[in-house]
Amino acid sequence: MDRVLKKRIGKIVTWFLTFVLMLIISVPGLWVVLTAFRPNREVLAKPAIWIPQDPGWTNFAKIFGFGAEQIAIPVPAYFANSLIIASTSTVIALLIGMSGGYAFARYRFKFKNKIFLGLMLSRTVPGIALSLPIFIIWSRLGLIDAKLGLIIVYVALNVPFTIWLIDGFFRQIPKEMSEAAQVDGCTRWQAFWHIEFPLAKSGIASAGIFAFLTSWNEYALASNLTRSTDSKTLPVGLMDFTAQFTIDWAGMSAMAVIIIIPALILTFLVQKHLIAGLTFGGVKG
Amino acid sequence: MTQADVASTANIRPRRRRRRNLTPFLLLSPAILVILFVVLLPLLFSFYTSFTGYRLIKPETLYQWVGFQNYQRIFADKNFWAAFGRTVLFLTIALNLEFLLGLGIALLINRITWGQRALRTMMMFPMMFSPILVGYQFKFIFNDNIGILNNALQALGLSEGAIPWLVDKYLAMFSILFAEIWMSTSVFAILLLAGLFAMPRDPLEAARVDGCNPWQVFRHITLPFLMPFAFIAMTIRSLDVARAYDIVDVMTGGGPAGRTELLWTLIARVGYDNARMGQANAMAYISILLSIAFTYYFFTKLIAARKYMGGAD
Numbered sequence: 001m002d003r004v005l006k007k008r009i010g011k012i013v014t015w016f017l018t019f020v021l022m023l024i025i026s027v028p029g030l031w032v033v034l035t036a037f038r039p040n041r042e043v044l045a046k047p048a049i050w051i052p053q054d055p056g057w058t059n060f061a062k063i064f065g066f067g068a069e070q071i072a073i074p075v076p077a078y079f080a081n082s083l084i085i086a087s088t089s090t091v092i093a094l095l096i097g098m099s100g101g102y103a104f105a106r107y108r109f110k111f112k113n114k115i116f117l118g119l120m121l122s123r124t125v126p127g128i129a130l131s132l133p134i135f136i137i138w139s140r141l142g143l144i145d146a147k148l149g150l151i152i153v154y155v156a157l158n159v160p161f162t163i164w165l166i167d168g169f170f171r172q173i174p175k176e177m178s179e180a181a182q183v184d185g186c187t188r189w190q191a192f193w194h195i196e197f198p199l200a201k202s203g204i205a206s207a208g209i210f211a212f213l214t215s216w217n218e219y220a221l222a223s224n225l226t227r228s229t230d231s232k233t234l235p236v237g238l239m240d241f242t243a244q245f246t247i248d249w250a251g252m253s254a255m256a257v258i259i260i261i262p263a264l265i266l267t268f269l270v271q272k273h274l275i276a277g278l279t280f281g282g283v284k285g
Numbered sequence: 286m287t288q289a290d291v292a293s294t295a296n297i298r299p300r301r302r303r304r305r306n307l308t309p310f311l312l313l314s315p316a317i318l319v320i321l322f323v324v325l326l327p328l329l330f331s332f333y334t335s336f337t338g339y340r341l342i343k344p345e346t347l348y349q350w351v352g353f354q355n356y357q358r359i360f361a362d363k364n365f366w367a368a369f370g371r372t373v374l375f376l377t378i379a380l381n382l383e384f385l386l387g388l389g390i391a392l393l394i395n396r397i398t399w400g401q402r403a404l405r406t407m408m409m410f411p412m413m414f415s416p417i418l419v420g421y422q423f424k425f426i427f428n429d430n431i432g433i434l435n436n437a438l439q440a441l442g443l444s445e446g447a448i449p450w451l452v453d454k455y456l457a458m459f460s461i462l463f464a465e466i467w468m469s470t471s472v473f474a475i476l477l478l479a480g481l482f483a484m485p486r487d488p489l490e491a492a493r494v495d496g497c498n499p500w501q502v503f504r505h506i507t508l509p510f511l512m513p514f515a516f517i518a519m520t521i522r523s524l525d526v527a528r529a530y531d532i533v534d535v536m537t538g539g540g541p542a543g544r545t546e547l548l549w550t551l552i553a554r555v556g557y558d559n560a561r562m563g564q565a566n567a568m569a570y571i572s573i574l575l576s577i578a579f580t581y582y583f584f585t586k587l588i589a590a591r592k593y594m595g596g597a598d
Contacts, residue, residue, distance in 0.1 A: 014396050021390060022407060028422045028467070029410070031433055035425070048436035096315040103312035110306075117584065119316065120520075122324040124576040126527030128549045129569035130324065132556050133331035136339075156323030159316050161524075217415030219531040220549075224557060235417040239535070249425060256418050267413040271406055 029260070035253035036060070043249045059254035071251060077229040078237035079258065085147050085233060086215035089154035093211045096155065097162030098204060102192065104163065105170035106178075119160040127157075127220030135224055145227035153221055158211040165210065169203030170196060206270040213263055234259050328573070335567040341560035355567035364543060365551065365568065372548040372572075375458075376526055376579065379465050383522070384515060386466065387473025394474070395481045405478065412471045416528045420535030423464040427451050427536075454544045457537055461545055464532050473518045480514030481507075513590035520587050523579040527572070548572045 035043055037055040063075045103109075104116060134153060135144070143149030177199075178191040186194065197204075219235040226232045238259070241252040335356070338349045359365045394404055411419070426432050427450035438444040450460050484507070492502050530549035533539060539550035546554075549572060556565030 014393060017393055018397060018404065021393070022404070024467070025407060025411060025471075028426055029414075032418075032422050032425065044431055046431075048431070048433075048440065050440075096319060099312040100316040103309040107309035107312075109309040112309075115313065115317070119320060120524070120584070121577055121580065122320045123524045124573070124580045125324060125328065126530070126549055126552075126569070126572050126576055128527065128530050128552050129331075129572050130327060132552070132562060132566050132569055133327035133334065134323070135557075136334070136562065137327055137330060152319075153323055156319045159319055163316060213413055217413075217417070219415065219417040219534075220527070223534075224553075235415050235531075238417060238421060242535075249431070252421065253425070256421055259415055259418055263413045263415065264410065267409055268406060271409050 032253045032256050033260075035250055036257045038250055040248055040250040059250050060258075063251060063254050063258070071248075073237060073240045073251075073255075074229050075234075075237060075255060075258070078232050078234050081147060081229075081231055082216060082233040085150050085154065085231075086212050088147075089151045089158065089215050090208050090212040092151070092155045093158035093162050094204065094208045096159050097166050097207065097211075100159070100163040101166030102170055102196075104167040106175070116163075119163060123157070123160045127218070128224075131221045131224045134221070138225060144225060145231050147231050149225055150222060150231060150233070153225065154215040154218065157218070157221075158214055161214070162207050162211055165207040166200070166204055169200040169207075172203075173199045209266045209270040213266055216259075216262065331566040331569060334563055335570055337563045339561075339563040339566075341557075341562055346563075351563070355564045359564060359567055359571075364546070367543075368546045368548050368551045369571070371458075371546065372575070375462065375465075375529070375547060379462060379469070379529075380519065380522060380526075382462075382466055383470045383473050384519070386470045387477055387518065388511070388515075390470065390474040391477035391481055394478055405475070408471045408474055410471075411468050412475070414468060416468065416531035417535055419464050419468045420532040423460060423467070423532075424451065424536045427460045451537055452541050457541070457545045461529075461533055461536055464536065465529050468532070469522060472522055473515070476514045476518040476521075477511055480511045484510050513587065516583055516587040516590050519583040520580060523576070523583050526576060526579065548575070 034052065036059055037057070038052050039054070039056075039058065042049050042053060062071045063073070065071075065076065100119075104112070138144045138149050141149075143152070173196050178188070178195050181191040181195050182188060216233075217235060218233075222233045223236045223239065226236055234255070238252065238255055241248050241255070334347070336350060336352060337347060338351045338354070339347045390408070394401060394408070397404065414422075426434050429435055429447040429449050429452065432450070434450065435444070435447050438448065448456070450456050488506050489502060492506055497505070527549050529547065530553070533545060533547055533550050534553070537545045539546040539554065548568065552565050552568045552572060555561050555568060
């Protein structure tokens with residue numbers, strides 16, 4: 001009897017703690033999403049209005065330039081910039097990462113661990129510290145406020161981590177499979193293309209999603225290397241709202257939702273592979 | 286194997302060997318080139334700049350060699366040391382709390398059988414949020430006038446006036462830490478949970494049969510097994526500790542009056558707002574060394590833990 005009671009209390013405590021945890025995780029985001037659908041005067045109201053009185057899409061319409069009211073911030077241009085910069089840099093980082101990851105997974109060579117450590121250490125340089133010299137060099141090369149300038153930086157930012165993940169995925173594929181194919185007359189390249197690549201494909205895709213999100217979310221470098229609608233990305237554009245004297249919380253929340261949605265969808269797709277990739281690459285070495 | 290085969294392998298072998306030694310470097314060359322061009326060269330350049338009196342508005346000052354003057358100046362600067370101390374303290378508190386909370390969460394979720402997948406997915410979301418969004422979100426929540434937190438406290442009658450979450454020295458630091466921990470705890474939770482899943486059952490049962498109490502089982506079996514996973518999480522985290530810059534920049538901008546200034550916001554202020562690039566680069570170098578120290582420490586721990594787990598070369 002006593003043990004049954006103890007077990008039941010344990011279960012209730014577990015569920016209670018989980019509930020509180022999920023509340024802390026989800027409430028801040030949900031509150032922003034809710035705000036995105038409310039007019040700003042309701043957000044500013046005192047005493048607080050808890051339940052939205054007239055929810056609607058006005059904030060989104062404003063941001064994208066539809067409807068009667070317009071906003072001075074060119075969100076559609078920022079959105080396009082973000083999309084172009086993030087996807088281009090992801091594709092390039094993936095190609096570089098695949099070749100590098102394959103080298104780490106399949107070959108033994110001199111300075112292997114040192115090169116790996118070097119690549120990883122390059123990632124530790126704080127974005128803001130790196131932005132100073134890049135700002136000076138890029139301004140001489142005319143890469144400031146250009147999409148290309150940011151793409152190059154993001155490729156370098158994503159390569160180390162992409163290599164780490166892809167290395168892990170290739171390691172999970174037994175060496176014997178490609179060796180068998182080579183015995184049967186395939187070249188190494190064919191063996192890679194027909195055997196190893198298809199098996200690692202989903203893992204590589206998730207490395208790509210991860211790289212995309214890193215570029216999509218980056219702020220420290222983008223905020224200093226961009227100036228105008230030519231290259232400003234969404235996270236930098238979000239700060240446009242705070243430059244005004246009164247913060248347009250509702251508009252800012254609507255923009256936040258636009259930034260969050262791709263991240264949420266992609267996270268959902270990637271979650272399983274990401275955990276597998278990180279732990280495999282890290283623990284099994 | 287025919288004689289011809291033997292002869293041909295004998296011929297091929299030395300050539301193959303040489304090619305083998307070159308191929309990995311060839312495969313790695315694009316990665317190395319990109320890092321060289323975008324990270325290493327700029328860092329060398331900024332190392333040079335840190336010995337000049339370079340100001341953005343006066344391009345000719347790039348060639349004005351001042352020796353260690355920038356370093357001397359920042360080492361004598363009280364604001365710099367305050368920001369430095371705050372940054373180290375911030376990182377120490379954040380990483381430790383994230384580890385402890387992550388461990389707690391992983392153990393909690395591990396006990397739940399129904400709906401575990403959904404919980405795990407939910408847990409990953411903060412990780413994927415842009416730091417700038419996390420900052421904005423908490424700037425909104427902690428806002429003294431219209432924030433949900435103060436509104437809720439007032440509605441419940443727990444506080445009379447508006448609590449200045451982002452204005453008071455300690456509260457502002459607390460708010461930023463809260464945002465940082467909210468964003469990054471899931472890295473630990475998820476990797477530690479993966480560790481718990483990978484854990485073999487036998488030693489646990491053997492220990493229980495031998496009469497260990499739950500605490501002893503946890504302390505001597507579960508925890509040592511989880512440590513490599515904790516170090517992976519620590520390494521991943523220390524790779525981009527500096528993303529706290531984004532959060533601080535949105536939430537307080539280092540203010541009020543420099544009370545939440547971290548090393549990174551100070552660098553941005555000196556470099557871009559005051560246009561003193563030389564001095565900012567000197568500071569940046571110290572922040573880079575700090576990051577490398579953190580990462581290197583955890584990486585060596587990870588390698589040691591990996592050896593202990595019996596990994597490959």
